[in-house]
Amino acid sequence: MVQVLTGHGCFGKYLHRIGRERTTACHHCDDPVDTAEHTLEVCTAWAPQRARLQAAIGLDITLPAMIKAMVGSKPGWDAVKAFCEAVIATKEAAEREREEDPSADPIRRKRVGQRRRAFARRL
Numbered sequence: 001m002v003q004v005l006t007g008h009g010c011f012g013k014y015l016h017r018i019g020r021e022r023t024t025a026c027h028h029c030d031d032p033v034d035t036a037e038h039t040l041e042v043c044t045a046w047a048p049q050r051a052r053l054q055a056a057i058g059l060d061i062t063l064p065a066m067i068k069a070m071v072g073s074k075p076g077w078d079a080v081k082a083f084c085e086a087v088i089a090t091k092e093a094a095e096r097e098r099e100e101d102p103s104a105d106p107i108r109r110k111r112v113g114q115r116r117r118a119f120a121r122r123l
């Protein structure tokens with residue numbers, strides 16, 4: 001939920017900004033810019049999850065409307081949470097696959113390297 005609300009997470013534009021992606025593009029559709037708003041409101045990859053969210057909180061799923069639904073009721077909170085968890089878990093799994101691909105762009109593998117070095121320091 002924090003990733004969707006802040007935009008700091010598994011989104012092309014953010015990953016590009018922090019040097020982990022060469023472009024801001026979405027890996028799940030053809031859009032040239034992947035942001036939290038794109039993921040929430042536009043990306044075709046998440047249409048089923050978006051439909052479930054809209055069935056629960058209404059057609060307006062902009063960030064302000066989502067926050068209103070979250071604080072408005074427990075079912076609203078649960079619907080937003082379910083959407084964020086399902087979509088972000090899938091996006092993170094896809095990102096991990098891209099990172100772990102041996103032929104991946106080295107900037108994608110940065111985090112894996114940092115994790116390995118941090119693990120090695122603890123040994």
Ligand SMILES: [Zn+2]
Nearest residue numbers: 026028029043
């Ligand atoms: Zn997309």
